[in-house]
Amino acid sequence: MKKTSKTGPAFSIPTLAKAILLGLILTAGTTSGVYAQGQVASGTISGSGVGLYTYNLSFKDAAAATSPIGSVWYSWVPGAFFLPGTPSAASAPAGWSAVIDANSVQFIASAPANFIQPGQTLIGFSYQASFSPAQLAAAPNSGVSVAYSGGLFSDNGNTFTVQTVAVPEPSVSTLLISGLVGLFWVSRSIRVTPCSTRPVRYFSHQ
DSSP, rough: OOOOOOOOOOHHHHHHHHHHHHHHHHHHHHHHHHHHHHHHOOEEEEEEEEEEEEEEEEEOOOOOOOSBBBBEEEEEEEEEEOOOOOOOOEETTEEEEEEEESSEEEEEEEGGSSHHHHTTTEEEEEEEEESSSHHHHTTOOOEEEEEESSSSSSOOOOOEEEEEEOOHHHHHHHHHHHHHHHHHHHHHHOOOOOOOOOOOOOOOOO
Protein backbone atom coordinates (compact mmCIF):
# COMPACT_ATOMS: atom_id res chain seq x y z
CA MET A 1 0.00 0.00 0.00
CA LYS A 2 1.45 3.31 -1.08
CA LYS A 3 1.95 5.81 1.69
CA THR A 4 1.42 9.48 1.06
CA SER A 5 3.08 12.16 3.10
CA LYS A 6 1.53 15.50 3.86
CA THR A 7 3.81 18.46 3.89
CA GLY A 8 2.72 21.47 5.90
CA PRO A 9 3.24 25.05 4.76
CA ALA A 10 6.84 26.15 4.60
CA PHE A 11 7.74 28.95 7.00
CA SER A 12 10.77 31.15 6.79
CA ILE A 13 12.61 30.65 10.06
CA PRO A 14 13.76 34.29 10.31
CA THR A 15 10.21 35.51 9.62
CA LEU A 16 8.70 33.10 12.13
CA ALA A 17 11.29 34.00 14.73
CA LYS A 18 10.63 37.69 14.16
CA ALA A 19 6.89 37.18 14.64
CA ILE A 20 7.48 35.21 17.85
CA LEU A 21 9.85 37.91 19.13
CA LEU A 22 7.30 40.63 18.44
CA GLY A 23 4.61 38.64 20.21
CA LEU A 24 6.83 38.21 23.26
CA ILE A 25 7.67 41.93 23.29
CA LEU A 26 4.02 42.93 23.10
CA THR A 27 3.11 40.47 25.84
CA ALA A 28 5.95 41.68 28.04
CA GLY A 29 4.96 45.29 27.49
CA THR A 30 1.36 44.59 28.46
CA THR A 31 2.39 42.56 31.49
CA SER A 32 4.79 45.22 32.73
CA GLY A 33 2.02 47.83 32.35
CA VAL A 34 -0.39 45.72 34.42
CA TYR A 35 1.87 44.53 37.22
CA ALA A 36 4.67 47.05 37.47
CA GLN A 37 2.45 50.06 36.78
CA GLY A 38 5.42 52.14 35.71
CA GLN A 39 4.76 54.37 32.72
CA VAL A 40 1.51 53.33 31.00
CA ALA A 41 1.61 54.99 27.62
CA SER A 42 -1.01 55.54 24.95
CA GLY A 43 -1.03 57.71 21.86
CA THR A 44 -2.96 58.97 18.88
CA ILE A 45 -2.02 59.92 15.33
CA SER A 46 -3.83 61.71 12.51
CA GLY A 47 -2.63 62.35 8.98
CA SER A 48 -3.44 65.06 6.44
CA GLY A 49 -2.11 66.57 3.24
CA VAL A 50 -1.46 65.59 -0.36
CA GLY A 51 1.83 64.37 -1.79
CA LEU A 52 3.82 65.17 1.34
CA TYR A 53 1.69 64.13 4.28
CA THR A 54 1.87 65.52 7.82
CA TYR A 55 1.22 63.21 10.77
CA ASN A 56 0.42 64.71 14.17
CA LEU A 57 0.83 62.64 17.32
CA SER A 58 0.00 62.95 20.98
CA PHE A 59 1.20 60.82 23.89
CA LYS A 60 -0.40 60.24 27.26
CA ASP A 61 0.70 58.63 30.52
CA ALA A 62 -2.21 56.98 32.34
CA ALA A 63 -3.38 58.43 35.63
CA ALA A 64 -2.67 55.07 37.30
CA ALA A 65 0.96 55.09 36.16
CA THR A 66 3.73 55.38 38.73
CA SER A 67 6.41 56.66 36.35
CA PRO A 68 6.50 59.50 33.83
CA ILE A 69 7.30 59.18 30.14
CA GLY A 70 10.67 60.62 29.19
CA SER A 71 11.02 59.22 25.68
CA VAL A 72 9.06 57.37 23.01
CA TRP A 73 10.47 55.34 20.15
CA TYR A 74 7.59 55.47 17.70
CA SER A 75 6.86 52.63 15.24
CA TRP A 76 9.64 50.43 16.56
CA VAL A 77 10.49 47.55 18.86
CA PRO A 78 13.98 46.12 19.30
CA GLY A 79 15.01 44.70 15.94
CA ALA A 80 12.04 45.94 13.91
CA PHE A 81 10.98 49.20 12.20
CA PHE A 82 7.34 49.47 11.13
CA LEU A 83 6.68 52.62 9.12
CA PRO A 84 6.09 51.96 5.39
CA GLY A 85 8.83 54.45 4.52
CA THR A 86 11.39 56.79 6.02
CA PRO A 87 10.00 60.18 7.12
CA SER A 88 11.53 63.26 5.53
CA ALA A 89 11.24 65.47 8.62
CA ALA A 90 10.09 65.30 12.24
CA SER A 91 9.44 67.78 15.03
CA ALA A 92 8.55 67.79 18.71
CA PRO A 93 7.08 70.24 21.24
CA ALA A 94 9.26 72.53 23.32
CA GLY A 95 11.52 70.56 25.65
CA TRP A 96 11.59 67.52 23.38
CA SER A 97 13.61 66.50 20.34
CA ALA A 98 12.73 64.35 17.33
CA VAL A 99 15.19 62.03 15.60
CA ILE A 100 14.40 59.98 12.49
CA ASP A 101 15.90 56.49 12.66
CA ALA A 102 15.20 54.47 9.49
CA ASN A 103 11.45 53.77 9.36
CA SER A 104 10.77 55.11 12.85
CA VAL A 105 11.02 58.29 14.93
CA GLN A 106 12.54 58.83 18.37
CA PHE A 107 10.98 61.49 20.60
CA ILE A 108 13.13 62.36 23.63
CA ALA A 109 12.59 64.87 26.45
CA SER A 110 15.54 67.19 27.07
CA ALA A 111 15.09 67.26 30.87
CA PRO A 112 12.97 65.59 33.57
CA ALA A 113 10.96 68.81 33.89
CA ASN A 114 9.58 68.10 30.43
CA PHE A 115 8.53 64.50 31.07
CA ILE A 116 4.90 63.50 30.52
CA GLN A 117 3.61 62.97 34.05
CA PRO A 118 0.92 60.43 35.02
CA GLY A 119 -2.45 61.69 33.90
CA GLN A 120 -0.99 64.16 31.42
CA THR A 121 -1.20 64.31 27.62
CA LEU A 122 1.35 66.06 25.45
CA ILE A 123 0.66 67.16 21.87
CA GLY A 124 2.90 68.74 19.25
CA PHE A 125 4.75 65.66 17.98
CA SER A 126 4.75 65.31 14.20
CA TYR A 127 6.53 64.03 11.13
CA GLN A 128 6.25 64.40 7.38
CA ALA A 129 6.40 61.52 4.90
CA SER A 130 5.50 60.64 1.32
CA PHE A 131 3.34 57.65 2.28
CA SER A 132 -0.39 58.26 2.63
CA PRO A 133 -2.58 57.62 5.69
CA ALA A 134 -4.02 54.60 3.87
CA GLN A 135 -0.53 53.18 3.35
CA LEU A 136 0.31 53.82 6.99
CA ALA A 137 -2.84 52.05 8.14
CA ALA A 138 -2.05 49.08 5.89
CA ALA A 139 1.50 48.69 7.23
CA PRO A 140 1.55 45.91 9.85
CA ASN A 141 2.25 47.11 13.41
CA SER A 142 2.89 50.69 12.25
CA GLY A 143 1.55 52.07 15.53
CA VAL A 144 3.56 49.77 17.83
CA SER A 145 5.95 51.88 19.92
CA VAL A 146 7.95 51.81 23.16
CA ALA A 147 7.83 54.40 25.95
CA TYR A 148 10.57 54.80 28.58
CA SER A 149 10.41 56.54 31.95
CA GLY A 150 13.60 58.46 31.12
CA GLY A 151 15.83 58.42 28.10
CA LEU A 152 15.83 55.57 25.60
CA PHE A 153 16.62 52.21 27.25
CA SER A 154 16.43 53.77 30.73
CA ASP A 155 14.19 50.82 31.72
CA ASN A 156 12.54 47.81 30.09
CA GLY A 157 10.10 50.07 28.29
CA ASN A 158 6.33 50.01 27.98
CA THR A 159 5.18 48.71 24.58
CA PHE A 160 1.93 50.23 23.35
CA THR A 161 0.09 50.95 20.10
CA VAL A 162 -0.57 54.45 18.80
CA GLN A 163 -4.19 54.64 17.65
CA THR A 164 -5.26 56.37 14.44
CA VAL A 165 -7.89 59.10 14.73
CA ALA A 166 -9.70 60.55 11.74
CA VAL A 167 -9.26 64.21 10.90
CA PRO A 168 -12.72 65.78 11.44
CA GLU A 169 -14.36 67.05 8.27
CA PRO A 170 -16.58 70.14 8.16
CA SER A 171 -20.16 69.38 9.17
CA VAL A 172 -23.16 70.26 7.00
CA SER A 173 -24.17 73.07 9.37
CA THR A 174 -20.66 74.52 9.29
CA LEU A 175 -20.66 74.53 5.48
CA LEU A 176 -24.14 76.10 5.41
CA ILE A 177 -23.15 78.89 7.81
CA SER A 178 -19.97 79.55 5.83
CA GLY A 179 -22.02 79.80 2.63
CA LEU A 180 -24.51 82.24 4.19
CA VAL A 181 -21.71 84.42 5.52
CA GLY A 182 -20.15 84.46 2.06
CA LEU A 183 -23.43 85.48 0.44
CA PHE A 184 -23.87 88.24 3.02
CA TRP A 185 -20.52 89.79 2.23
CA VAL A 186 -21.10 89.46 -1.51
CA SER A 187 -24.44 91.25 -1.21
CA ARG A 188 -22.83 94.08 0.78
CA SER A 189 -20.20 94.54 -1.88
CA ILE A 190 -22.77 95.04 -4.64
CA ARG A 191 -23.83 98.68 -4.87
CA VAL A 192 -27.07 99.43 -6.68
CA THR A 193 -27.11 102.82 -8.40
CA PRO A 194 -30.44 104.56 -7.66
CA CYS A 195 -32.63 105.55 -10.56
CA SER A 196 -32.67 109.18 -11.62
CA THR A 197 -35.40 111.30 -9.98
CA ARG A 198 -35.15 114.18 -12.45
CA PRO A 199 -38.57 115.11 -13.95
CA VAL A 200 -39.27 114.04 -17.49
CA ARG A 201 -40.05 116.87 -19.88
CA TYR A 202 -42.40 116.40 -22.76
CA PHE A 203 -42.15 118.52 -25.92
CA SER A 204 -44.99 119.12 -28.28
CA HIS A 205 -44.52 119.70 -32.00
CA GLN A 206 -46.16 122.77 -33.54
